Amino acid sequence: MNKAFIIDEDRKRRLGFEEVIFGASKSVALLSDLLKDYVEKNKNVLITKLQAEKAKHLLEDFKTAFYDDESEIFMLSHHEISDESPTRIGIVSAGSSDIGVANETYYTLEYMGVKSEVIHDVGVAGLQRLLDHLEHLKTFDILIVVAGFEGALPTVVGGLLPQPIIAVPTSVGYGTAKAGETALHAMLTSCANGITVVNIDNGYGAAMSAFRMLNLIEK
Amino acid sequence: MNKAFIIDEDRKRRLGFEEVIFGASKSVALLSDLLKDYVEKNKNVLITKLQAEKAKHLLEDFKTAFYDDESEIFMLSHHEISDESPTRIGIVSAGSSDIGVANETYYTLEYMGVKSEVIHDVGVAGLQRLLDHLEHLKTFDILIVVAGFEGALPTVVGGLLPQPIIAVPTSVGYGTAKAGETALHAMLTSCANGITVVNIDNGYGAAMSAFRMLNLIEK
């Protein structure tokens, strides 16, 4: 059979960013082919949801690549971030179990050349931790709020702060957490106004929607 | 056929409270029969989830009965509450749409001879409203927290206050609120510790579990 993929070469021109590879369901062989193609064309590469075992194989052949265990992000080079560039995006996580998804957002933004900062573990069961960060949170242009279990954090943040808020439900929890479905539904039915939501564990998608919003600032 | 019901006469002795009638699925004819039986035996009656239309019919025959539209509670007499008795139970509701369920709890407790107080509309999207009531909320022995939509309120209350907390999800909301399922699941997966939960819209059940807990005080 012919090559099993076609790179969307035109995406950069249309959307301002290039295609990214979803790693979870691809075989090492297919991923390796894809990477070679990207390298040949002198393109950057980002692979998301790449299982550690598969990453290990790829790292043997692509030794300069970066891989982060918690977020399952794999990168081959990325955009430069100048030290002066402002930190426009705050990533707020409810619990330390959400670190993987928060990191997925952080590294994706880094790959896109956007500086962000992660504020960990400010879940609403200990409300003071959030209130202590309130003034700092006001300094960001966009807030990405990551939470599992009952997913209440974006609602509380959205009631306190006026920025665009991108809520990311995570699959952290058990039983009625339903692998993130409860956090997702809670975020979508938030009684705080104007919160938008991405797929469960989709730290990558949150970064990309923040990236789209950054277009508004530059105008 | 024979009579379609058997009253659990012994319940009072075993549990300290009498049987209550679930009104939603019973015909007016059957309810009327039941009421007559109770009246004859000189017993108090509480009917829950009684649709307004059916209540209207019953009120014609049982003129001294009390009926509340919002909570669909129907009562024939109830326990006396002395003015000196302490207000042990605080009922906290997230939004004014939760009034029906909050009332169901309130009237059930009144029927059982227990004084309570409802604090309306302190949802977490306007956190200050809750924080303003914090000192007052500390005075109750037990807190019943009623919320629809994303159901975040019990989590925030549970992170701030040490009392027993009975969370009541309501079917207020639409779409991913899933008729109360999202609030229910959010409350069950709360990252605040030691919250217990009752069925969706089950203001009655919350009152009864609070009633069971009051046994602990009297010891």
Place this chain on the structure above:
Amino acid sequence: MNKAFIIDEDRKRRLGFEEVIFGASKSVALLSDLLKDYVEKNKNVLITKLQAEKAKHLLEDFKTAFYDDESEIFMLSHHEISDESPTRIGIVSAGSSDIGVANETYYTLEYMGVKSEVIHDVGVAGLQRLLDHLEHLKTFDILIVVAGFEGALPTVVGGLLPQPIIAVPTSVGYGTAKAGETALHAMLTSCANGITVVNIDNGYGAAMSAFRMLNLIEK
């Protein structure tokens, strides 16, 4: 009992917008009380998801109010929109059955003082209709994309255009459309990058999240 609601008076200061009333589960009596309170305080009012029958009752007492049948939006006065203000937000709907939700977004934005434009009926089954509007769509700062059934439109738009895209699933369809759940899930798992999503039929929420994003432009 005391008054069943507490207006979050401080919201304007914190978030830049005032509290809005969810109409679907409130009785006419409660809504009427709320409206009087708002009018007394000389505040604007927006009620969402207000059933036509209840609106009819309220319009008798509040004769200057505006009510739109398709979107179930009820407004008492609103912000002025100057003719010169740019049309920053494009609302794109997949089918003419989505008109109610599209209007909910449109009127909410109008209420907030933001000009928008609705482009109806450009669903992907007749792709050319969308492609014909492409150049026009490029002129908006933010796109709100409304679709029921399989909810594919935001994915196609998101693959063609770089702006922030807020996807609104609608409950239009039957059977496996599952009252909007399928469109919702399709939008959340979109293979186009950086799309964010709000609750099913939540035209109001889409408008409010666009409103939050407008903060970015003004900087």
Place this chain on the structure above:
Amino acid sequence: MNKAFIIDEDRKRRLGFEEVIFGASKSVALLSDLLKDYVEKNKNVLITKLQAEKAKHLLEDFKTAFYDDESEIFMLSHHEISDESPTRIGIVSAGSSDIGVANETYYTLEYMGVKSEVIHDVGVAGLQRLLDHLEHLKTFDILIVVAGFEGALPTVVGGLLPQPIIAVPTSVGYGTAKAGETALHAMLTSCANGITVVNIDNGYGAAMSAFRMLNLIEK
């Protein structure tokens, strides 16, 4: 106990094709017995959804068999396809992660003596990739469209092309992709007309329904 299977010997006469073995839930021992029975009767064999580990065992005993890792297809000989026979069926896949299911269709058709062609990776996030293939896609009699995630591809294809379209949802994706359920429901509620759908990951079933349709041409 007696033999645990009965081959439907008459199927070829009734339906024009023979029984096929579902491999996923059968033990190696049972599969081996079945294969021996088929070989003895001089019949072709196709096993679907055969896990790699089980295939490995069977390949030791049935050395001439063909096995494809991506599609988990196992075949013992098959129908001849003459070089002149037209390529009636186009298999279109949305992403390179769908390769396993696309291959299952391809090899099943090959086993049935039907020539097909796979066009990979033309998902709607990069619409141009599909539009570039449009003229080529017009040359097929039947289109089988394979997609995971939000499953939008069959809708777009169905709006552009008049042939019979068999949509195959795949379990590619995570979170709200719900192991293929979202793509399935999206395809079933497609706003494009006249699309039919098979089970999630059922590349085999798509091939067989195409095979049934080929009867119409030969008339």
Place this chain on the structure above:
Amino acid sequence: MNKAFIIDEDRKRRLGFEEVIFGASKSVALLSDLLKDYVEKNKNVLITKLQAEKAKHLLEDFKTAFYDDESEIFMLSHHEISDESPTRIGIVSAGSSDIGVANETYYTLEYMGVKSEVIHDVGVAGLQRLLDHLEHLKTFDILIVVAGFEGALPTVVGGLLPQPIIAVPTSVGYGTAKAGETALHAMLTSCANGITVVNIDNGYGAAMSAFRMLNLIEK
């Protein structure tokens, strides 16, 4: 606002059939506008899932229209079917409760100029009724099999007959019938090979996919 719909004028050229109107979620006012537009342009019209009450209003203004209560189909003129044209499509229904969906298929085909025949009430609980029709069923080019409850009929038909089979689950049943979901899932997991499926109650979609298949015969 501008007109709330755009007719896909080009569909006939692309796909061989024109746009059809989904009636269930549209207001009478919008439908009336649409109909006038179609009539002006001298086009045929088919509205599906049009509730009887709304049909009544439209029939007052469009007196020559045809409306069928069971199927909720509304038509303004349609294609001629010559008496000599062969009856290519057999519509088989499991029970007499499925008549609405079977009729939706029948009238849609009539509207498209295609002759079909309905064979009612041959469900598998009385298998002989089906076996009695077997020879007759062999004469059709395509079979559309309509069933509610457990949806077993397409499986049995598919095991007996070689034609293309389009299975249509109906929402007939209660409890675990889950408004057609069980029949849908049963048809999708059929152990008979090569059955394709459309949405629950989607008699219209079944007709349209049969229409696409008829292209194969004419070649």
Place this chain on the structure above:
Amino acid sequence: MNKAFIIDEDRKRRLGFEEVIFGASKSVALLSDLLKDYVEKNKNVLITKLQAEKAKHLLEDFKTAFYDDESEIFMLSHHEISDESPTRIGIVSAGSSDIGVANETYYTLEYMGVKSEVIHDVGVAGLQRLLDHLEHLKTFDILIVVAGFEGALPTVVGGLLPQPIIAVPTSVGYGTAKAGETALHAMLTSCANGITVVNIDNGYGAAMSAFRMLNLIEK
């Protein structure tokens, strides 16, 4: 079109009972046609799940028919039950709200010529009510146990008594009762051994499965 039904004339010979009509989804016109056909052929008729409004219409034309509001059963004559025939079947219901389903079983058995007895309102929340009936329950050959809400009654009965137990979940309850699904699942996962289950609210089905079991006694 031809007649929309085919009566399974042979069912009596095969199974010992005749076809029965599912009333819920049929129009009055269709039901009336069916009834005339049955009457003409001098057959008994049983219609299940017939809504009261439709029954009213039919009773005008079929004046000797029996209709029971609670169970929605409609009968035209039935089998004679001799006074001496033993009462083989005990129908046990958990609450008085289950009366409709219990009656459906009772009248179906009466229609089949089988004597049964209903013991109402012996739910497990007042265990003594059940224990009081234990000796009486031992006298039946088969027990049909009807329960809504959490559906615990069949489990308790099944742990105390050795007869065949047919569990019937009812849709009585709200919220997490999920229209009978919870009772259904509870009965299917009962920790008591050898309980079988029928569809939610399927009092008719329980009667018919008991009828099949009675064949065992007569041998």
Place this chain on the structure above:
Amino acid sequence: MNKAFIIDEDRKRRLGFEEVIFGASKSVALLSDLLKDYVEKNKNVLITKLQAEKAKHLLEDFKTAFYDDESEIFMLSHHEISDESPTRIGIVSAGSSDIGVANETYYTLEYMGVKSEVIHDVGVAGLQRLLDHLEHLKTFDILIVVAGFEGALPTVVGGLLPQPIIAVPTSVGYGTAKAGETALHAMLTSCANGITVVNIDNGYGAAMSAFRMLNLIEK
């Protein structure tokens, strides 16, 4: 802590059979303790759903035990079955993948001293296989029908044969088979009358309900 189990010593007297052990969620240590207790008391033991790995450990200590891989049944001695005893129960399975569940039924009955026979692989996709066995199936007192995928077999058998029918859905299949849920729901909504159902893969439960029915014969 004290011993983690209490054997229900009285069950044999009440129900005619002894307690059985659910093996899936118990540790080897706990199972070993339980077995010792049974052996000491000179009781027979049946463990269901015992994973192969755990069985291996137990077989080392209880060398006379019987274990069957396909059904995960573990037995320590059982009831004698005399050669003359009639084969009262026919176990019919739809496909050879259902062998595990069919065996669970078979061995449980054997353990209870009841003779049964398994007829494999007579699924409805090849209807003739079932019709060929029809006369043989008539000879059994009770039929247990095991099927996965769309679960149509019990419906067809129930339409052809008058005996009590216990339907057992299996988790065989993928995608919309939903781990047996589809077969379960299909069986519960069967259009054939008087079929009863047990939990998914519950071959054990089917055997036990048949055992309860055998009581009827002996009377």
Place this chain on the structure above:
Amino acid sequence: MNKAFIIDEDRKRRLGFEEVIFGASKSVALLSDLLKDYVEKNKNVLITKLQAEKAKHLLEDFKTAFYDDESEIFMLSHHEISDESPTRIGIVSAGSSDIGVANETYYTLEYMGVKSEVIHDVGVAGLQRLLDHLEHLKTFDILIVVAGFEGALPTVVGGLLPQPIIAVPTSVGYGTAKAGETALHAMLTSCANGITVVNIDNGYGAAMSAFRMLNLIEK
């Protein structure tokens, strides 16, 4: 990045208990960091849902820690329980498979300095086992009732005893047990009054809500 967690230092003052660590989704590295932080601050530690493999690693570094395989509880020191302190809490489990969850409750209470007692294996299928313990159960202040499968035990206990009852559904069972969802829903819809419920397998949460209730006694 900075440290990925913030300990809620103030929790003890607010709620009377300290933060606890959810172990299931955290890496060994992160857990190790957390433990060191706790040890340094001289705090007690409780980790819940810690997989055995991860526990093994941590036990190497924290040799004085306690770990229980069945409950996956990990503790570093805990509160002293004096021998004279009353046993206020009874933990009742339905089956011996529920031992893990019952232990989670037991050890959490021990960690909090509260004495409890576990009564195993008194499920309702052998009702006598429960009735035998009734007098003993009356001596506890609070009852925690743990059950899987159909989850009927809390209902029966709640109908017999007046204390506060905290129901804990477990994921024990298969098929329609739905990993604890059925037991959960059954407990939430219990026909016994005043039962409260915690998340599936949440033995920890049950202990904590009992701990909150103990506040009532001390007053």
